[in-house]
Amino acid sequence: MAEKNIKYSFMNHWKTLPYKEIPNFRDFYYEDKTNYAYYQSWEQILNYTLGCGFEGIEIWPMAAPYIETFGSLKDFKDYVNSKGLGISGSFCGMGPGHIKENIPACVESVKKTVDLVAAVGGRHLNICPGVNYGEGGGPLTEDGIRNTIDCLNEMGRYAEDHGVLMGIHNEFFCIMNKDNHKRIIEATDPKYVHYCLDTAQVSIIGEDLCTFYDDYHDRIVTFHLKDTASPKMPDEVRYAASNPEIQDDGWRWFWEPGLGVLDFPGLFKLMKKHGFKGWATVETDGSPDLLASMAHSSYYIHTVLDKIYR
Amino acid sequence: MKTAFSLETVNTRYQEPNRNRVESKYYWEELFQLVGAGGFHAVELPYDPGFMGARCCFPFSKVVMDVKFGGVEGFKKVLADAKIDKIAGIFASPRAAGSVEQYVEGFKRSVKGMLGLAGELGCDYVTVSASPEYCTMGALLDKKAELLDALAAALGELADEAGDIKLCVRNEFWGILRGAGMHDFMAKVDKRVGYCVDLAHIKIAGEDPAEFIRKAGDRVGVVILTDTCFEDKDEVWKGPAPAFPRTGATQVFKDLGQGSVDLCAVFAALKEVGFDGWATVDNRQTRQVSRGILRARYALNAVEG
Numbered sequence: 001m002a003e004k005n006i007k008y009s010f011m012n013h014w015k016t017l018p019y020k021e022i023p024n025f026r027d028f029y030y031e032d033k034t035n036y037a038y039y040q041s042w043e044q045i046l047n048y049t050l051g052c053g054f055e056g057i058e059i060w061p062m063a064a065p066y067i068e069t070f071g072s073l074k075d076f077k078d079y080v081n082s083k084g085l086g087i088s089g090s091f092c093g094m095g096p097g098h099i100k101e102n103i104p105a106c107v108e109s110v111k112k113t114v115d116l117v118a119a120v121g122g123r124h125l126n127i128c129p130g131v132n133y134g135e136g137g138g139p140l141t142e143d144g145i146r147n148t149i150d151c152l153n154e155m156g157r158y159a160e161d162h163g164v165l166m167g168i169h170n171e172f173f174c175i176m177n178k179d180n181h182k183r184i185i186e187a188t189d190p191k192y193v194h195y196c197l198d199t200a201q202v203s204i205i206g207e208d209l210c211t212f213y214d215d216y217h218d219r220i221v222t223f224h225l226k227d228t229a230s231p232k233m234p235d236e237v238r239y240a241a242s243n244p245e246i247q248d249d250g251w252r253w254f255w256e257p258g259l260g261v262l263d264f265p266g267l268f269k270l271m272k273k274h275g276f277k278g279w280a281t282v283e284t285d286g287s288p289d290l291l292a293s294m295a296h297s298s299y300y301i302h303t304v305l306d307k308i309y310r
Numbered sequence: 311m312k313t314a315f316s317l318e319t320v321n322t323r324y325q326e327p328n329r330n331r332v333e334s335k336y337y338w339e340e341l342f343q344l345v346g347a348g349g350f351h352a353v354e355l356p357y358d359p360g361f362m363g364a365r366c367c368f369p370f371s372k373v374v375m376d377v378k379f380g381g382v383e384g385f386k387k388v389l390a391d392a393k394i395d396k397i398a399g400i401f402a403s404p405r406a407a408g409s410v411e412q413y414v415e416g417f418k419r420s421v422k423g424m425l426g427l428a429g430e431l432g433c434d435y436v437t438v439s440a441s442p443e444y445c446t447m448g449a450l451l452d453k454k455a456e457l458l459d460a461l462a463a464a465l466g467e468l469a470d471e472a473g474d475i476k477l478c479v480r481n482e483f484w485g486i487l488r489g490a491g492m493h494d495f496m497a498k499v500d501k502r503v504g505y506c507v508d509l510a511h512i513k514i515a516g517e518d519p520a521e522f523i524r525k526a527g528d529r530v531g532v533v534i535l536t537d538t539c540f541e542d543k544d545e546v547w548k549g550p551a552p553a554f555p556r557t558g559a560t561q562v563f564k565d566l567g568q569g570s571v572d573l574c575a576v577f578a579a580l581k582e583v584g585f586d587g588w589a590t591v592d593n594r595q596t597r598q599v600s601r602g603i604l605r606a607r608y609a610l611n612a613v614e615g
Binding site for chain 1: 323324325326327328329330331333334335336337363364365366367377378550551553554558559560561597598
């Protein structure tokens, strides 16, 4: 069988998992006889991930729960690896680096996440390039744009020096948004600042997914693959002061690949055209059942996308 | 005695099936209706201003009330629409810091913030843990006596600021004020500061809750109605994440009435000491919030007749 070009990881949206393993699983189950017991240990989650055909996980920077359960990041890495999985990297936020005096603190914070990624053997740090639009007093001013570029360049240089690819991961509610998204990508140093294409976020911002990838494929080093049924949302939604990320009525911005309206087959044809090789993370924020999301996504990848490019 | 229901019952930090729902406002609006329907017309709020900001709708801070509910009055109106006419109190647990001075300063800052919000919300009480988890204390453990003296003094100062709000000290089984150790500490603390008597924590620490209440006497400020079957035979209280024992997975805190705390004895003791404050149900670690509300109501009906 030909070697695969794409390695799939699953974004670790599981909240804190209190146990490493549950040797007394049957007794624990009988305490309340619900499915609660099935979602409480790292062993279970990693087994589900491998069982659904993924090759790795992407983590969040809140390292404390991992350390708490495993003792150290190395122990955590070793345990994940022992399950036959890798750690593709981590996601984090840049913080309010659009304000000049905040840049040193933002850089120091991100350096810690770079160190975390390196410690767990990850390759990617996918970074939200700022605070939320509503929280941060958007839109970005000219100074704010310049500061954001400077901040990203400095962070990216540190990441590159430590073997980590830092990629901008824009979000539809971020202070860096449609009016300056491409300008900031183009103004950052391509040696240090790469791009993680979150398929749903970029589509909600208003970009055409396939056109965006075709235009910026040389900067795009990894993906967050997720679907949406709400592309091209208007400014008043993306910039809402009420913080649109989590909707009051439970409306979901994000769906498992294949359950929304995005043109994933078209994207994969372009990935084949440009010869993409590397990690792609399936991300299913907002799902009520991450295990079902994992299985559904895996089914779609293996029955639809693999036939186009794998 | 008045009964309230603690929103700490809702798990926000740990994984569980359908965990995502609690991030949206609709979940809380319906929850308040269920709490009211369960016969609870007052709630207690955890105080956690640093957790998730206003990205999620956890109503545990002023910023969330402002962004998601249109301010404190808007939040109170949502509660009132669900027949909840009182926010009985708020509580918080401190995190360990490097030195005694840093810890006590952080403690005072946090409690002052709580008192400010409690005043706006019209709360009757503020409860705070005086001790962080044992395993997180590090060098603070070597200065335990100094720390407790400084905390006792700080609580006296804070009682001046509390005014009509009853300031109470919580007793977790994983802290240095666990079980009967609380009485020695409270003897040093300004008498305006009360005990927050958490039944399950007392029992896990090896004490009888009813006897504990009798010893606390007229200083019982708040009672937290929690339940448990857990026996800490392996001293998990000293280790990390003691609510999730490494020695074997178990549900440490049960829904009220599902554990082995003798509620009849507790209520008799409360009557003996003349307690007329808030008794707040906290089904932390519940597997199903709505079921837990009804279980608690069933347990209270059985005790109160």
